[in-house]
């Protein structure tokens with residue numbers, strides 16, 4: 001596949017993220033997150049901050065023909081990678097901010113978000129948006145890292161990056177989680193309270 005070699009490197013970053021980091025850091029969490037979300041075979045699901053499509057792909061393997069997945073991310077390069085990797089009529093791909101979801105109100109059975117929450121600058125706005133799009137009784141399931149102190153692998157990676165590239169790079173690579181989360185929090189809730197309490 002050559003599609004990700006067409007521009008200034010963003011597509012190569014998306015490919016490297018998906019092929020190197022995702023298998024190491026995230027793949028083993030995907031089914032656990034979906035188990036928590038319990039979407040049901042024909043559910044309407046939003047994959048919030050879908051990145052290169054790990055969770056969307058795992059959802060598709062478990063959903064029926066009538067299901068719909070709306071996969072949303074800010075990054076067009078990640079979406080390009082994801083839509084090529086998981087081409088499926090049940091998915092629609094949206095380049096959008098999590099605080100302005102391109103989805104009808106009260107339509108989603110489940111919102112899933114794997115390692116996106118910590119990057120949203122305005123979590124109350126995202127929380128309100130998740131609440132708007134969920135049907136009454138709908139569920140939000142999210143995974144988010146805690147601090148480096150609770151995560152030895154990423155801490156070692158941040159230290160190595162710091163050794164090679166300096167303090168600024170170390171600090172940037174060390175801001176991966178939220179201080180109130182443990183090592184890695186998997187949460188589900190019927191309201192969006194979890195977004196506000198991390």
Ligand SMILES: C[S@@+](CC[C@H](N)C(=O)[O-])C[C@H]1O[C@@H](n2cnc3c(N)ncnc32)[C@H](O)[C@@H]1O
Nearest residue numbers: 049050051054073074075097098114115116119
């Ligand atoms: C660590 S990646 C996780 C991606 C994916 N969920 C996965 O499991 O591989 C975080 C993602 O959040 C996206 N993101 C960050 N801020 C966002 C926002 N405000 N709205 C939508 N997506 C956002 C990034 O573009 C990136 O793809």
